[in-house]
Amino acid sequence: MKRVLIQDTNGKLKKETREFLVSLNSQLRDRGLSSEVQTLMAADIGVYNRGIALKVLPEGFTYVNLEQKHIPEIIEKTLLKGEQVAGIAREGSVGQMRIVLRNCGVIDPESLEDYIAHDGYQGLARALELGPEKVVEEMKKSGLRGRGGAGFPTWMKWNITRGVQGNEKYIICNGDEGDPGAYMDRSVLEGDPHSVIEGMMIGAIAIGATKGFFYIRAEYPLAVERIQKGIDICYSRGLLGKNILGSSFSFDIEIRLGAGAFVCGEETALIASVEGLRGYPRPRPPFPSVKGLWGNPTVINNVETLANVSYILCKGGEAFGKIGVEGSTGTKVFALTGKVRNSGLVEVPMGISLRDIVFEIGGGVLDNRAIKAIQTGGPSGGVIPEQFFDTPVGYESLQKLGSIMGSGGMIVLDENDCAVDISKFYLGFCVDESCGKCAPCRVGGTQMLAILKKISHGKAEEEDLARLSQIAQAMQKASLCGLGQTAPNPVLSTLKYFMSEYRAHVIDHKCPAGKCSSLVSYRITREKCTGCGMCARVCPADAISGSRQDKYTIDAVKCISCGQCFDVCKFTAVSRQ
Amino acid sequence: MAMTKEDLLAIKNKTLAGQPKNWIRVGYSTCGIAAGAKEVLEVLSGEVKARGLELQVKKCGCLGLCSAEPLVEVSVEGAPRVIYGKVNKDVAHKIMDEHVCQKRLVEGHIYEI
Amino acid sequence: MSTVTMVKALINGKPVEVAYGTTILEAAKLVQVKIPTLCKHPDLTASAGCGICIVKVKGNRKLLRACCTPLEDKMEVTTHDSEIVQTRLTVLELILSNHPTDCLICGRNNDCELQKLAAEFGIREDRFERIVPEIPADKSTGTLILEPKKCIKCGRCIDACQNVQDVWALSFMDRGFNTRMAPAGDIKLADSPCVRCGQCSAHCPTGAIFEHDDTRKVWDALQDPEKVVVVQVAPAVRVAVGEGFGYPVGTNLTRKLYAAFRRLGFKAVFDTNFGADLTILEEAGEFVERFAHGKGALPLITSCCPAWVDYLEKYYGDMIQHFSSAKSPHEMVGVLAKTYYAGKQNIDPSKIVVVSVMPCTAKKYEIGRTKDMFASGYQDVDISLTTRELIRMLKHAGIDFNSLPDEEADSILGDYAGAGTIFGATGGVMEAALRTAYFNVTGEDLADVNFYAVRGLEGVKETTVNIKGTEVKIAVAHGLANVKHVMNKVREAIEKKQPVPYHFIEVMACPGGCVGGGGQPYMVTDEIRQQRAKGLYDEDSAMTVRCSHHNPYVQQLYKDFLEKPLSHKAHELLHTTYVSRPLYNK
CATH class of the missing domain: 1.20.1440.230 (NADH-ubiquinone oxidoreductase 51kDa subunit, iron-sulphur binding domain)
Incomplete structure (x- = not known):
């Protein structure tokens, strides 16, 4: 049986899409195909702002900008013969590439077997065979750079620490993810905890560490729970503790909780916190690689970085290095939020344009408003206006625009954002x-x-x-x-x-976006007012009065500029300046 | 007994071999739970049990389409594998009735991206 | 033999060669470059907070902090250019915008590091809105006053209290702009572990932690015709007071001080060193009782430091039987002034006001500690001033200190042996006690009275002294963080019923001993501590009478008044008791 999923991808073609569907059903009925083809409205078929679109399963053909005249050919070629119709097929699709999130949504995060079934701990096994130097080599080939924001080459950080003399070395996973709106690390810790545990162990082999710490913010109780479960399972199955996988490598992991301080995501403040001291950063040099936790050589890696590590050691650094662009290899997980249709986590190869992320994957701006800018990098980043949306995403490319990639926060701002x-x-x-x-x-x-x-x-x-x-x-x-x-x-x-x-x-004491309430005033245009009274009903300050006869007015003195009347008026009688 | 390298391969093969033909995955990370995945999971598991179906209902992590949570991925013989979003109690029942039993995809909730 | 790696670099274009590990700040001094600093204190580890000492290093896009960045080989450092200067200026303006404008009525007026920097940087306007949170002062100890409004969050007091002294009375509360300096748990300082050692106040760059100023009380007494105001001065003061008048560090100005006191109007000038000699007679007596005659517990531990007494009552209350019951030297002089001296001079003791000039802030608390401090029937010492207060008083008094002639003290309670003067340095009490203990045990004087093993700035000094065949094991600890090393060893031995590791222990709360006291002039370093101590050891070496038991005026005192060391009268007047006051329930 074939399935035809139909969607109004502009959000404004409800009527037309319904009519299309009716016509399609009727033509199928005429051809006696009703029991062979199920047609239905879908919520999202991955295409945006391309008119009426449909997707045929199981083949997966996607057709865009459809009109009823296309129906016969679709039935003839695709539904009957399983062939693609040229001309209406979607061109050049931009897709996600899930490496960090490879297991998220696929495996049961609390099951070790499920993880192993998906090549889990193969990377660790290989790392044990290769030994520290070759592991670093593999990381160098991959070109992986720290995903926490700084973008320091991971192989280099490990190599420096590997070379420092020390009896006790540590590796810490930084799970303090504090950027507002960023939750990539949380999803990985919750959805695929073993990938990070494995990545940490590989790092430990490379630098010669015997103890690892997960520093997870206390605001992520589920992540803490899942990582703890993962650690416990590993201990019970001999994947942590002494002589792992029959080698001479022994390793222990402990979880330490953050306590509500964004600054503890900074390396030296994180170390101070683990040491039980006030989370104050320390001057560098000395760098943690040389003198870190309790004065010992320490590597701190981000969650996403480590999730990449286990993949790299499993599938090979060279293969990873081919993904993305030069200087920024691999993928990046972005937390796409704000005034965007599909907010969530997207993982894309580096080098994809901002436009593609927001419009092709994100579905464009909510309510079809005009986009103002994309904010990247959280509180350390900047805004990128529309003229730069074709910039490929990467460490240096975003820096040139005055922003940063940061940990992956990407917030879409529209005309109503100031x-x-x-x-x-x-x-x-x-x-x-x-x-x-x-x-x-x-x-x-x-x-x-x-x-x-x-x-x-x-x-x-x-x-x-x-x-x-x-x-x-x-x-x-x-x-x-x-x-x-x-x-x-x-x-x-x-x-x-x-x-x-x-x-x-x-200078003008005005807020063009209408956001800063002190600078915004609302008026009701008498001519447009129908006297329905909705505005008065929603006004929290009792500032609107009137009647169906006399129409309604806003008392400027009582008005607190919340904008509720503006949002609720169906007749655009409320104006804002 | 501590795990060896050979064990890894053995476990992998065994687990893959034992994969159920019919399964449902429910997004069960913070985004899903916050959106109401717990109730959805209960409905689905309850129905599977009540109907005595050979169908594995399993928790999984975040698929990334967080604005559409709760997300449910369904793979049963006789129908294509799809992801449903914005699933609530009623939609969960529909998934069991229509998709699982009648092999007809449920209207208006498919996220095929 | 260790090899020191040298690094060669350029600072402002000038070549400089230093041992690796030298900071840019220190290296710059070699080429006559003074990089401005604020939060850095030469005595403490750099916290790298303020951001004033930033410099440019070629190849690094960030500005680095000179106070904590080691100079690396081939580094090219620029310390002053328009960008750096402008950035420093803005940082200082920001700090000033967070600081009250009370300079004219602040105790640190003209002696404040922030003021100095603002003057140096030529600040002429308030560029930013002034935002100073209203935080009330904490005057609960009566010794040290906390004014968090004036705090610039440099962290020195906290470093001193937590890391140097291991007392942990002070900490940073809250965070960000709301950060303030306060005892943990936001309790009053008097309820905290604070022992009033004053190291916080001695390191504070502004008026945020300031000693309780008692100079007004002294002026009032001096101007009261009814009162007979007498003064005594501690050993550590005489080698530090000169720093307020341009003298090289460590200059011993004893006789000038005596002259100054007389000009100020004190009716009698005594010397705490006399009290020190007296303390030795009593304490060495105690030691011999315990060591040679088995009467009392060993080790014997000195107790002349009031911050140490507070600390021991809080944390080592279970070992009170080990502490010498002898009072501190100035308390002894105080009680004798109102009994022995009053009697000899026929003065009504109720009219006598005893002022102690001490290097110490804790003495302010000590003078009212228990009723033992009222053994004369009146408060034995009425007022305790710090060296800093004395310097301010002398300047206020219109005395040309530098030109004063040398004068003498009132010998009755003013003459002292060399042993008395070395009390001001760590190890000094021990050395003085050993000189007399030797005599007490053997009946002979030592040929060489110098005990070099107990001198110097090492945190814990351990040695064994041979008294005619008997081994006496000694430990000297200074800086409260070092106390636990010694005391815990003793406690463990006692618990395990093993022989004690020491027989005699000297503890000084302040690093360096009293020369590094909390009330001494600002900007102390280990070098300054050594120079001040040298001033005392040099005085000791030059004296004819170097042992306390040979002090003729002390001998006279016993003959006329106290009978002998540890006599009933001596116990009444010169000894005290201790009470276990644990701070936290076990």
Whole structure:
């Protein structure tokens, strides 16, 4: 039996799609094929903004921009003969490549057998055969760079630590994932814990570590539970402890919990936290590779990095190195969120364009609004406006635009998002999470936030924009750790690309996006008002009064500019300025 | 007995050989659970038991399409393997009735991406 | 023999060669470059907080902190260019925007590191809005005042309290902009483990931790015609007070101090070193009782340091029987001033005000510690001033200190032996006690009274002294973090009923002993501690009378008043008791 899945991929063609379906069903009936073909509306067939589209199973042919005139050929060629119809077939599909997420959604994360059935621990077995030097070689061939954000070549970090003399070496998995909106690591820890455990063990072999730690933020209880289960199972089956897989390699793993501090995702602060001290970063040099946990050579790797490691040792570094682009090999998992249709985790090969990620995989902007920018890299990143959407994703390419890839946060902003508000949000996050050790971040961040608040309330002067810039530079140059050094990035990035919005706030006391409530006012246009009273009903401040006869008006004094009336009015009688 | 390298291969082969022909996977990470996967899992497991079906219902991780959670992937003989999204109690029942038993895909919830 | 790797690098274009491990900050001094710093204290590990000492290193896109970055081979460092200077300026302006503008009424006016930096950097405007959180001061100890409003979060006090002293009374609370310095659990300092050693105040760059200023009380007393105000000065003060007047560190200004005190209006000038000699007579007596006659527990542990007394009552209350019951030297002089001296001079003791000038902040708490400090019938020592307060008083008093002639003290409670003056250095009490203990046991004086093994800045000094064939095992610990090494060994031996590892132990809470006291002039380093100690050891070597038991005025005191060491009267006036006051329930 064939299945035809149909979808209105623009979101605006409900009627037309229904009619298409009716016509298709009727033609199938005429041809006596009703019992051979099931037709149904699907929720999503992976194509966006291409009119009426359909997908045929089991073949998987996808046809786009359909009209009823295409139906006969579809029936004739595809449904009867199983052949593809040219001309309406979807061109050049952009797809995800699941390496890090290879087992997520496939295996039972609490089952060791399921993991092994999918080539689990083959990488470990191979690493034991190869030995430390060759393992590093393999990693070098893969070109894998740290996925936590810094992008430091993993092979190099391991090699340095391998070369440092030390009785006791450690490897730590950084599961403190703190970027707002980023949850890639959480999904891997929950969905495929063994891939990270295996990756850690391979790293331990490379550097000569006998003890490993998982540092997982306490806000991820399920991840902690699944990793702990994974560790326990490994111990019970001899995959952890002494003489693993019959070799001379012995390894122990322990979980340490974070306690609500974003700064503890920074290497040296993480180490301080594991040591039981206040999560304060430490000056580098010495680097953790040389002098880390309790003064010993330590490697800290991100969850996603380690999930890649187990794959690389299993399938080979060279094969991995062919994925992506030069300098940024492999894939990257992005947490695509914001004003996008399909928010979730997407894993794509490096080099794919931002446009493809957001529009081809993400499905484009919610409610078909105009896109304003894509924010990448979380609180350390920046905004990327539309003119750069064809930029291929990679470490250096995003840096050139004034942003970073970071840990993979990707937030879609539309016309209703205000650049000032976005930078205020991220800076507010950094100020909240600042550890307070160094003055540039502790005071600088607070001062910058105070200025941004002034701007969003329309109380700033032009001089304040210069002050913002001055503090931002000092923070970037003089902060002790990455948190302070990169906290100004969203501000600097929005200043660079959306200066006009800042100036509107400062000089005209207006918020063009309509977000900053102090600068937005709402009016009801009498001519458009039908007197339905919906606005008055939703107003939380009792600021709207009137009647069906007299129409409705907003009392500007009582109005708190929440925008509820604007959202609810079906007649666009409420205007915003 | 501690595992050896040979054991790895043996376990792999044994597990693969024992894969059920009919299975349902329910996304059971934080995103799924938060969206209501627990109830969906209960309905599906309950129905499988009640109907005495040879069908494995298993928890799995996050498929990545988090805005469509709860996600349920269904693979039964006689129908193509598909992923259903925004599954609730009612949709879960429909999946059992229509997809599993009648081999007819359920309307409006397929995420075939 | 270890080989030291040398590195060659350029700083501002000038070649410099240093041992590997030398920081850029230190290396720069060799080419006459002063990189500005704020949170770095030469005595403490760099915390790398403030961000003032940033420099450029060729090839590194980040600015690095000179205070903690080691100079590497072939590094090219730029310490001053317009970008660096502008960044430092902004950082300082940010710090200032978080600081109150109380300079004119702050105790650190004209002596504040932040003020100095602001002046150096030529700050002329408040570029940023001032945001200073309202946090109330903590005056609960009456000794040290915490003013978190003025704190610049440099972390020095916490490093000193946690790592150097191992007391852990202070910590950082909250985080980010709300970070403040306070005892953990947000309790009052008086309820915390604080022993008032004052190391925090001695390292604080601003007025955030400041000693309780008692100079006003002294002025008031001096101006009261009814009162007879007398003063005594500790050994460690005489070799440190000069630092407030431009003298080289360690200059021994004893006789100038006596002259200054008389100009200030003190009716009698005593010397705590006399009290030190007295302490030795009592304590050496105690030691011989226990060691030679088996009367009492060994080891005997010194107790002249009040911060140490507070610490022992909190944490080693189970070992109280080991502590010498002798009071500290200045308390002895105090009680004698109001009894022996008052009697001899026919002065109504109720009119006598005794002022102690000490290197110590804990003495402020000691003078009211228990009723034992009122053994004369009145408060034996009325006011305790720190060296820092004395320096301010002298400047306030309109005395040209540098030009004063040398004068003498009142010998009755003012003359001392060399053994008395070395009390100010770590190991000094032990050395002084050994000189007299030897005499007490053998009846003879040592040919060489110098005990070099107990001198110096090593945290724990252990040695064995031979008293005519008998071995006496000694330990000297300074800096409270080193106490546990010695005390735990003793406690373990006692628990396991094994022979004790030491017979006699000296403990000084402050690193270096009293010369490094919490009330001494700012910016102490190990070098300065050594120089101040040298000032005392040199004085000792030059004296004719070097042993406490040969101090004629001490001998006179026993003959006329106390009868003999450990007599009933001596116990009444010169000894105290201790109470176990565990801080945390076991």
